[in-house]
Amino acid sequence: MTHTTVLSHLDWLIIGLILGLTLVISLVLKDSGGKGGVEEFFTANRSAKWWFLxxxxxxxxxxxxxPLVITGWIADYGVAGNWFWWGGAIGIVAITVFFARxxxxxxVVTDAEIAELRYGGKPATxxxxxxxxxxxxxVNCVVLGWVFAGMSKIAxxxxxxQYLLGSTLYTVIESIYPEVLIFNDLNTSLTIFTLVVVTLTYSAVGGLKAILVTDMIWFVLAMTMAITLSYFAVSHVGGLDQLWASLETTYPVGGNATDLDGKAFLDHQQLSSFIPSFSDEAVGSLGIPFSAFILTLTFMWWTNGNVDGAGFFAQRLYSAADNSEAEKGALWYGLAHFVFRSWPWVIAGIAALVIYPRVAVNDVAAQFNACLNDSQVCSIAQRTCLDxxxxxxxxxxxxxxxxxxTQADGTTQVEFREDRERSYPAMIKDVLPTGLLGLAxxxxxxxxxxxxxxHxxxxxxxxxxxxxxxxVNPKATNQRLTLVSRLATLGITVAAVTFASFIENVGAMWxxxxxxxxxxxxxxxxRWFWWRANAWSELAGMLTGLLLALGNYVLEYNTLLPSGQISIFPTAIASHPIHVICWIxxxxxxxxxxxxxxxxxxxxATLQxxxxxxxxxxxxxxxxxxxxxxRSFAASMLYFVLGSIGIYAGMFGIGYGLRLDYxxxxxxxSIFTITMLIVIRGMNKINRER
Structure with missing residues (x-):
């Protein structure tokens, strides 16, 4: 069997140098002797500027x-499928104006610590x-589970x-590698294992300070390459004009093409629309019927536990140099995440539909299925691919x-199916030149x-x-706390990797x-607005949500629900995952x-x-x-409304520009510019007055 690699020596050199740089950064930023304790390890001594955090x-x-998930959404639900995360822009603005300061x-060092500050007593403990x-x-295991699954598709x-290590060494590793840590196959498992070791090293050695610095490098590189890939993909089909023209030709209105499971392909109007089509029944786990779309904008964003920035978001906010830096950092994140980052992914997803037409991909899948059923019809090219x-x-x-x-007789049959998420790494391989491929x-x-x-x-x-x-040890020295922090980092990593190896359905994890x-x-x-809320309020809400979500997952995953029912709630009120989440x-x-x-x-006294x-x-x-x-509640509401309008105006302004509707x-x-100027000036006014 002949093995080749799509990466050149230059690509490998670039990958090695950049991964090595992260390790150097962690050593440079290491707290000598662990003298900084939890303050340095987990909050970077509260010194981060807005652009940093x-x-x-x-x-x-x-x-x-x-980008893989978004590419898949666009194929199944059009550009409008992104409302599954675009709706979160309102919540980010709320964090900015109400909670960042x-x-x-x-x-505090963690958001859990806020419980004793806010409530006091044994219930708070x-x-x-x-x-x-x-x-x-x-939560960490669930989130990291789908992250590992996504990385396996990219790698x-x-x-x-087997090509890199040689068949002999690869066979030895294969014989000793733990079965419990296998992601799909040994090949992708080794990639993830290598990346996790690098990540664990710089996280455990350098703490949050090293993470902040490497995050800056990764963000600039990731955004640059996302834009670069979009540019090369669009150029590959002849430019933006040709992209939209080809989309119209490839996916005509009234077309009757379907995938191998009989699901119809969207036409070009449905694919390019920014607003969901409410005339069709929702299909699959991320279809957006009208009720779910309205719930996303009016209900779901503020009933999520992250509405106040709890979690890793809060960790960044209390690592800020002061209140002003925290607020501006939250706003910058909202702009970067929604206004600037949406469209490189979306355009790449549209280009993938033209570069790899769905009809052609499904035809190839059918040909390979025929090959699996009858080796006599396999071509040499097909046998090479299977090999x-x-x-x-x-x-x-x-x-x-x-x-x-699974067949009726209990046996299992393997068939090839289309996975549109894989078109993103496929484009990296097919449209980028040597060097840029390694960078991407x-x-x-x-x-x-x-x-x-x-995480x-x-x-x-x-x-x-x-x-x-x-x-355990309230009088622990900073050196001891730093050691415990590093050991805890190792423990969390092992737990997450072990749990992730059992995950089969990423959508179910979401x-x-x-x-x-x-x-x-x-x-x-x-807890931030009303004196009467107490520790029992949060405990009751958390346990109810946790038990309902876990119960729903176990019943659905094990197909113990009645036919056609997707949750523990009746189908009449919960026909879509967004409905389920809102009912929880x-x-x-x-x-x-x-x-x-x-x-x-x-x-x-505690409240005071x-x-x-x-x-x-x-x-x-x-x-x-x-x-x-x-800032008063009225002023905060004004900036909340203007900030939300501004982010959506900026996001769709860029989108319509890319659709050539200038x-x-x-x-x-223009609306984006005006609203953002008002919001930023209002923030700066507070800072000058205080």
Missing amino acids: GTSIAATTFASDT VWRSTG VLRTSKAFVFSVI EPFMDW SRYACQIDEFGLLYEKHI LVALMGAFMSTVST INWGASYIANDFYLRF QLYLGMMAGLGLPHLL SVCAALVSLVTTFITPAVPD RFVDKVKPIGLWKNLNQAHQPA GVASILL
């Missing part, structure tokens, strides 16, 4: 799976411990370890995956490592700060994660409110200490009369 958040949320004012466990172990077309993906000369083969179908691949590796490093550092912060320092977080949306809002939010909110009124209120420290706006029994908040683009970009 905002870029770090943007780098973390650009996981390697993100108060997070920085708390002075229970809440702090419970949230630390849920976020450090359960598959490029990383042929080695790296030697395959059939471009469409890179978009196929093996689907295991290492950029996606960097996106993977940025997400992983943040293992964030998860370790709970173990070191909320378990060890709080309960739904599980959002369901688990749905129970904390209302409690997280109330409603149930958790009701349980949380009832629990609030039947449990004791937080003592006034919280108010004195944070200076929140809202209803606080007049305990905050002596404090003037940084009139609409000019109007929207």
Whole structure:
């Protein structure tokens, strides 16, 4: 069997140099002797500037799976499928104007620690411990699970370890590699293992400071290469004019082409529309019927537990140099994530539909299925592809995956099916020249490592700060805390890798994660605005959401639900995953409110200490009369509305420009400029007055 590689020596050199640079950075930024303790390891000594922390958040949320998922959404649901994450822009603006400053004012090391500052007493201690466990172990494992799955798809077309190591050494590794840590196959597992080792090294050695610096490098590289790939992909089909013309020709209105499972392809109007089509029934797990679209914009964003920035987002906010830097950093993240980053991915997804037409890919899948059933009809080219993906000369083969179908007699049959997510790495391989190919691949590796490093550092912060320092050794030295932090980083990594190896369905993990977080949306809002909220409010909401989400996942995953039912809720009210998540939010909110009124209120002395420290706006029994908040509720609402309008105007302004509708683009970009100037001037006015 002959093995080849699509990467040149130059590509390998670039990948090696950039990965090596991350290790050098961690050694340079290492806290000598661990003298900085948790403050340095997890908050970078609270010295980050707005552009630093905002870029770090943007780098973390650009996981390697993100452009792949978006490419798949565009094929199945059109550009409008991105509303699944575009709706989150409203929540990011809310974090910016309502919560960024108060997070920085708390002075905590983890968001779980806020429980004892806000509520006090034994219930707060229970809440702090419970949230630390849920976020450090359960949430981290779920999130990292789909990140690992996405990286395996990227690595598959490029990383042929049998070629790199030689057949003898590869066979030895194959005989000793733990079965429990296999991702799809040994080849992709070795790639992920290598990247995790590099990530673990610079995360454990350099802490958050090293993560912030490497995040900056990864973000710049990832954005540059995302734009570069889009440019080369569009140039490959003849420019933007030809891209849209080819899309219209390839996917005509009224076409009757379907995939091998009988699902019809979208036409060019549906593919290019920015607004979902509500006339058709939702199909699949991410279709957006009208009700789900409205819920995304009006309900789902504020009932999610991250609505106030809790989690790794908060970790960045309280690592800011001051309140102003935290607020501006959150705004910069919103602009970078939604306005500037959306369209390189979207245009690449559209170009992939033209470069690899769905009809052609499905025809190739059918031909390979025939080959599997009868070896006599296999061509030499097909046999080469089946023998080695790296030697395959059939471009469409890179978009196929093996689907295991259970037959009536209990046997399993393997058939090839189209996987549009794979068209993103396929374009990297097919349209980029030597050198740029290596840069694009290492950029996606960097996106993977940025997400992983943040989550293992964030998860370790709970173990070191909320378990060890709080309960085990309150008098621990900074050197001991740094050691515990590094060991916790290792432990979180091992747990996440082990859990991820069992994940088969990434979409199910997304739904599980959002369901688990749905129970904390209302409690997280109330803790900042209403004196009556207590620790039991958050515990009740968190446990209700967690149990409902886990129960729903177990029943659905094991097909224990009635036929056609997708959740524990009746189909009449929950025909779509967004409906399910919203119903979990409603149930958790009701349980949380009832629990609030039947449990004791937080003592006034505890509330007063919280108010004195944070200076929140809202209803606080007049305990905050002596404090003037940084910005009134009315002014915050004004900037919230203007900021939301501005981000969507900027995002769609660029989109209409790329669709060559320059009139609409000019109007929207003008609105974007005006609203952002008003919001930024309002933020600066606060800073000057204070």
